[in-house]
Amino acid sequence: MEYINNELCLGPLKKPLLPLCANYMRPIYVYDLDFVAQRYQAMTKALPGTRVFYAMKANPNVEVLQKLKHLGAGADVVSLGEIKRALESGFSPQDIVYSGVGKTRHEISEALTLGIYQINVESLPELERIGAMARSLGKRASVALRLNPDIDIKTHPYIATGLKDNKFGMELSLIPDLVKCLQTYSDSLELVGISLHLGSQMLEFSGYQEALKRLKTVYVDLQKKFDTLTRFDFGGGLGIFYDRLDVELEESLLKDYANITLETLGDLQCELQTEPGRWLVGHCGTLIAQVQYVKKTSAKTFVIVDAGMNHLIRPSLYEAEHLIFPLKKTMEVMKADIVGPICESSDFFAKERTLGKVQEGDFVAIMDSGAYGYSMASLYNLQELPLEICL
Numbered sequence: 224m225e226y227i228n229n230e231l232c233l234g235p236l237k238k239p240l241l242p243l244c245a246n247y248m249r250p251i252y253v254y255d256l257d258f259v260a261q262r263y264q265a266m267t268k269a270l271p272g273t274r275v276f277y278a279m280k281a282n283p284n285v286e287v288l289q290k291l292k293h294l295g296a297g298a299d300v301v302s303l304g305e306i307k308r309a310l311e312s313g314f315s316p317q318d319i320v321y322s323g324v325g326k327t328r329h330e331i332s333e334a335l336t337l338g339i340y341q342i343n344v345e346s347l348p349e350l351e352r353i354g355a356m357a358r359s360l361g362k363r364a365s366v367a368l369r370l371n372p373d374i375d376i377k378t379h380p381y382i383a384t385g386l387k388d389n390k391f392g393m394e395l396s397l398i399p400d401l402v403k404c405l406q407t408y409s410d411s412l413e414l415v416g417i418s419l420h421l422g423s424q425m426l427e428f429s430g431y432q433e434a435l436k437r438l439k440t441v442y443v444d445l446q447k448k449f450d451t452l453t454r455f456d457f458g459g460g461l462g463i464f465y466d467r468l469d470v471e472l473e474e475s476l477l478k479d480y481a482n483i484t485l486e487t488l489g490d491l492q493c494e495l496q497t498e499p500g501r502w503l504v505g506h507c508g509t510l511i512a513q514v515q516y517v518k519k520t521s522a523k524t525f526v527i528v529d530a531g532m533n534h535l536i537r538p539s540l541y542e543a544e545h546l547i548f549p550l551k552k553t554m555e556v557m558k559a560d561i562v563g564p565i566c567e568s569s570d571f572f573a574k575e576r577t578l579g580k581v582q583e584g585d586f587v588a589i590m591d592s593g594a595y596g597y598s599m600a601s602l603y604n605l606q607e608l609p610l611e612i613c614l
């Protein structure tokens with residue numbers, strides 16, 4: 224983030240945001256595709272030989288997807304809707320890894336018919352369902368077992384997925400039953416990989432390293448039984464800093480993550496796969512909103528903007544903090560709660576925040592909202608969805 228000529232700019236190429244508001248109608252998500260490319264290239268450089276499947280739940284904007292496809296990414300999807308969006312955006316079925324705990328018969332049938340590269344299986348009944356359905360369709364499904372090593376990565380509980388009381392993945396004690404099922408359906412199931420995803424917004428890696436070690440042992444054991452097993456998907460989850468934009472600091476975090484991964488798995492001689500979302504796109508987007516009112520009460524000052532929790536739910540849902548700046552630099556500052564129009568007291572972007580002084584009609588940027596922003600937007604209160612613009 225930087226002001227040039229007193230105007231807030233986005234990304235490494237410092238693209239000005241204010242001109243986008245010339246005919247402002249409603250809140251706008253702005254994504255900087257050059258910034259996305261920079262992040263993708265940093266990640267592929269840090270993880271040589273690893274196939275990157277972009278977790279499109281973070282941001283399924285078609286232009287973002289096309290950019291990542293063009294750069295060489297695959298797609299990690301969790302629904303038929305995401306499969307369709309990925310295909311529309313230029314990915315082929317062989318570029319797609321399909322995760323998710325609740326795949327329906329219809330979704331599995333479509334995935335099998337399309338010939339999706341890899342289905343990450345999250346339960347024994349799902350494995351049985353895929354085996355039976357593939358058999359009746361005369362197909363052989365390429366499956367990876369998503370394993371849950373019961374490891375805490377110290378993130379917000381709503382985005383932790385690798386603990387035994389989470390619904391995700393399968394306990395290691397289930398492996399003998401999984402092996403039996405794979406053998407029962409050996410004509411219709413091909414075990415190609417194991418997979419792991421411990422959660423999101425991971426900024427510390429001791430738990431992650433322990434998980435890799437545990438699953439490496441599992442991988443080596445399973446490979447003795449299944450010579451088709453050639454892929455190790457170590458998931459996504461690498462976090463970003465929301466309280467600053469320091470590209471060097473984040474690239475050094477990436478380096479630590481990559482070193483741990485490659486030191487632990489590098490000798491496996493398999494296809495390494497990763498499923499990052501937030502790290503690739505989080506900083507590359509911002510949500511522009513317009514100040515409607517500055518409301519003063521005996522307790523507080525509220526800056527009421529036209530974007531709300533319906534557009535960006537992260538502060539309400541995860542108590543996430545996003546930096547907020549006026550698009551036009553101001554010398555004076557104010558302290559306020561920045562809130563939306565939605566009829567919930569949880570509809571806030573920041574509380575007791577010191578920010579550049581704004582007034583009715585001014586625009587603000589709610590920074591670092593390129594991941595889990597638009598993709599989690601809703602129609603609550605029948606407010607319109609925000610616009611999206613790619614730069």
Ligand SMILES: Cc1ncc(COP(=O)(O)O)c(C=O)c1O
Pocket residue numbers: 278281299322323420422423424458459460461498499500501502594
């Ligand atoms: C299976 C799976 N893979 C990858 C991701 C991407 O996580 P992140 O955006 O934190 O990298 C998620 C996110 O929840 C996920 O559920």
